[in-house]
Amino acid sequence: xxxxxxxxxxxxxxxxxxxxxxxxxxxxxxxxxxxxxxxxxxxxxxxxxxxxxxxxxxxxxxxxxxxxxxxxxxxxxxxxxxxxxxxxxxxxxxxxxxxxxxxxxxxxxxxxxxxxxxxxxxxxxxxxxxxxxxxxxxxxxxxxxxxxxxxxxxxxxxxxxxxxxxxxxxxxxxxxxxxxxxxxxxxxxxxxxxxxxxxxxxxxxxxxxxxxxxxxxxxxxxxxxxxxxxxxxxxxxxxxxxxxxxxxxxxxxxxxxxxxxxxxxxxxxxxxxxxxxxxxxxxxxxxxxxxxxxxxxxxxxxxxxxxxxxxxxxxxxxxxxxxxxxxxxxxxxxxxxxxxx
Amino acid sequence: xxxxxxxxxxxxxxxxxxxxxxxxxxxxxxxxxxxxxxxxxxxxxxxxxxxxxxxxxxxxxxxxxxxxxxxxxxxxxxxxxxxxxxxxxxxxxxxxxxxxxxxxxxxxxxxxxxxxxxxxxxxxxxxxxxxxxxxxxxxxxxxxxxxxxxxxxxxxxxxxxxxxxxxxxxxxxxxxxxxxxxxxxxxxxxxxxxxxxxxxxxxxxxxxxxxxxxxxxxxxxxxxxxxxxxxxxxxxxxxxxxxxxxxxxxxxxxxxxxxxxxxxxxxxxxxxxxxxxxxxxxxxxxxxxxxxxxxxxxxxxxxxxxxxxxxxxxxxxxxxxxxxxxxxxxxxxxxxxxxxx
DNA sequence: ATGAAAGCGCTAACAC
DNA sequence: GTGTTAGCGCTTTCAT
Numbered sequence: 001x002x003x004x005x006x007x008x009x010x011x012x013x014x015x016x017x018x019x020x021x022x023x024x025x026x027x028x029x030x031x032x033x034x035x036x037x038x039x040x041x042x043x044x045x046x047x048x049x050x051x052x053x054x055x056x057x058x059x060x061x062x063x064x065x066x067x068x069x070x071x072x073x074x075x076x077x078x079x080x081x082x083x084x085x086x087x088x089x090x091x092x093x094x095x096x097x098x099x100x101x102x103x104x105x106x107x108x109x110x111x112x113x114x115x116x117x118x119x120x121x122x123x124x125x126x127x128x129x130x131x132x133x134x135x136x137x138x139x140x141x142x143x144x145x146x147x148x149x150x151x152x153x154x155x156x157x158x159x160x161x162x163x164x165x166x167x168x169x170x171x172x173x174x175x176x177x178x179x180x181x182x183x184x185x186x187x188x189x190x191x192x193x194x195x196x197x198x199x200x201x202x203x204x205x206x207x208x209x210x211x212x213x214x215x216x217x218x219x220x221x222x223x224x225x226x227x228x229x230x231x232x233x234x235x236x237x238x239x240x241x242x243x244x245x246x247x248x249x250x251x252x253x254x255x256x257x258x259x260x261x262x263x264x265x266x267x268x269x270x271x272x273x274x275x276x277x278x279x280x281x282x283x284x285x286x287x288x289x290x291x292x293x294x295x296x297x298x299x300x301x302x303x304x305x306x307x308x309x310x311x312x313x314x315x316x317x318x319x320x321x322x323x324x325x326x327x328x329x330x331x332x333x334x335x336x337x338x339x340x341x
Numbered sequence: 342x343x344x345x346x347x348x349x350x351x352x353x354x355x356x357x358x359x360x361x362x363x364x365x366x367x368x369x370x371x372x373x374x375x376x377x378x379x380x381x382x383x384x385x386x387x388x389x390x391x392x393x394x395x396x397x398x399x400x401x402x403x404x405x406x407x408x409x410x411x412x413x414x415x416x417x418x419x420x421x422x423x424x425x426x427x428x429x430x431x432x433x434x435x436x437x438x439x440x441x442x443x444x445x446x447x448x449x450x451x452x453x454x455x456x457x458x459x460x461x462x463x464x465x466x467x468x469x470x471x472x473x474x475x476x477x478x479x480x481x482x483x484x485x486x487x488x489x490x491x492x493x494x495x496x497x498x499x500x501x502x503x504x505x506x507x508x509x510x511x512x513x514x515x516x517x518x519x520x521x522x523x524x525x526x527x528x529x530x531x532x533x534x535x536x537x538x539x540x541x542x543x544x545x546x547x548x549x550x551x552x553x554x555x556x557x558x559x560x561x562x563x564x565x566x567x568x569x570x571x572x573x574x575x576x577x578x579x580x581x582x583x584x585x586x587x588x589x590x591x592x593x594x595x596x597x598x599x600x601x602x603x604x605x606x607x608x609x610x611x612x613x614x615x616x617x618x619x620x621x622x623x624x625x626x627x628x629x630x631x632x633x634x635x636x637x638x639x640x641x642x643x644x645x646x647x648x649x650x651x652x653x654x655x656x657x658x659x660x661x662x663x664x665x666x667x668x669x670x671x672x673x674x675x676x677x678x679x680x681x682x
Numbered sequence: 683a684t685g686a687a688a689g690c691g692c693t694a695a696c697a698c
Numbered sequence: 699g700t701g702t703t704a705g706c707g708c709t710t711t712c713a714t
Contacts, residue, residue, distance in 0.1 A: 007692065057708090085429075287570050364683095
């Protein structure tokens with residue numbers, strides 16, 4: 001039972017001063033090799049662990065990273081989107097590698113943002129997921145005056161550190177892929193693109209494909225919904241009510257999975273009756289029937305990159321860039337067909 | 342720019358001592374109503390936030406909860422199991438409600454368990470997910486000598502605080518449900534039940550159903566695999582190679598989703614050719630074709646309960662019990678059929 | 683009802 | 699190469 005072993009105990013046992021112990025621990029100052037060994041041995045014997053709170057007080061750095069996840073408390077509990085978990089596990093991994101720890105905070109209600117823990121705990125930097133441009137959360141984060149990285153946020157602020165996937169390219173690729181196969185009347189399905197930058201970027205990408213290929217932009221329909229299987233399911237009605245539509249490009253695999261259920265129940269075949277493309281490439285997208293053609297992004301990687309960017313900021317090392325755009329790719333599976341002969 | 346406002350600043354501005362300010366903040370001691378008001382006003386004006394590190398040093402309590410998630414770094418990256426995310430969001434929610442913060446730690450390699458952060462950061466208590474009985478992790482956690490709650494761990498230690506679903510009852514219900522419908526040759530599919538208590542409990546439950554209903558226990562097959570869609574898919578071969586099997590009870594919806602894909606590709610119909618039951622009731626289980634009959638458990642709730650139990654321990658309030666078993670229920674959907682006329 | 687002061691465990695400037 | 703010491707910002711005991 002080594003209760004509360006402090007640097008003093010180590011110093012006493014090793015017969016040196018606490019300053020020397022501190023130097024050994026931090027690799028600072030000049031300490032003879034012999035002393036280093038003695039001190040290290042004593043540390044081990046005594047089962048000494050440095051007290052990070054004390055260190056935090058001196059250094060004004062807690063080695064803590066705040067992860068802020070805003071949940072729109074609407075109907076669709078975002079609980080069920082595996083995307084977050086992947087992101088967080090990427091964040092955790094890199095944090096740990098650099099001796100940081102991740103503190104999770106889920107903000108449920110935008111009206112009562114409470115960022116006080118950042119000051120109270122001397123949080124070194126924060127990673128914010130899916131913030132929305134021109135929103136109190138963004139201002140409050142920036143007002144904190146500490147390093148921050150925004151993921152999937154599409155802030156206009158050029159100075160902000162941001163990480164996102166190449167959503168526009170993804171939207172472009174998906175739409176072009178469909179266009180190339182003879183689909184002209186495409187329904188896009190996603191979250192509110194006026195507010196959600198990710199959705200807007202994907203939408204803009206799809207639109208660009210229409211322009212580039214000289215198709216009529218009016219044939220592009222946007223179904224504005226929430227990102228959940230349920231909403232994907234419920235949007236099915238609209239699609240079959242608009243008989244011109246031949247393909248649907250869901251801006252989330254989650255939506256596509258819901259829609260697939262609706263189609264199944266109504267005896268509509270994919271890809272025979274409709275071509276369907278998803279977005280995200282979540283694991284389940286490979287296991288739908290038919291397996292979903294989708295735009296892949298890597299959430300774990302996204303979390304890792306965001307954390308690296310943050311830590312570089314915190315430690316004032318060179319930061320390669322303020323904005324990292326992760327590549328996406330199209331995974332061809334079996335939910336699409338060509339209309340061409 | 343209120344940089345580093347301390348209790349001294351507040352005391353100066355309010356023209357009281359720091360002790361009084363401290364008393365106001367903590368609601369301790371006797372302070373006149375008037376002073377309270379003045380101090381509170383000053384705190385607001387100055388934008389003062391108490392420094393938790395300093396408080397931690399005095400009180401030996403950090404208001405930090407460690408969440409420890411062991412990942413078996415095998416093939417199946419557990420990244421993709423939405424279960425964890427639900428659990429964690431439940432933990433985070435209750436933590437925040439009680440002014441704690443959750444620090445995530447994912448232990449990837451059992452050989453190098455590093456729990457030093459618990460001592461270094463004065464972590465008040467830990468929640469461990471899916472630990473395995475008689476394993477170094479468990480000993481090290483218990484050696485920490487701080488409050489802990491084990492989730493889904495099935496430790497034999499009667500003194501350990503534990504939370505899990507009624508897995509045995511779930512196994513029982515699922516098997517009995519199938520038995521009642523004329524299925525005798527049932528394949529169970531799950532993780533290694535010699536090591537994983539959750540799987541063992543579900544298995545024992547299923548076995549019990551066989552006993553209770555006087556069926557031949559030899560007709561119960563256990564397919565030992567890893568919990569991933571891929572493994573569910575790959576286990577399909579074994580099932581069709583054992584023609585007596587008429588029903589499969591997957592101890593995770595994830596597995597059932599994988600198996601469903603195998604069946605689909607091989608033109609095998611569910612529930613016409615096989616009855617299929619899952620476990621967990623993840624959101625996707627409602628969106629498979631056919632929708633999955635499954636045993637439901639509530640991961641968010643599990644996280645919440647575990648956190649409550651932990652905080653009660655930490656704050657030495659009465660703890661109702663050391664072991665909480667959450668109820669499960671059977672959700673009837675469309676992946677099963679009766680063999681009876 | 684309020685204040686003075688000790689001390690939590692550490693780092694870092696400075697002295698030796 | 700090593701030791702002394704002054705805080706970091708707070709809580710808490712003990713005076714007043």
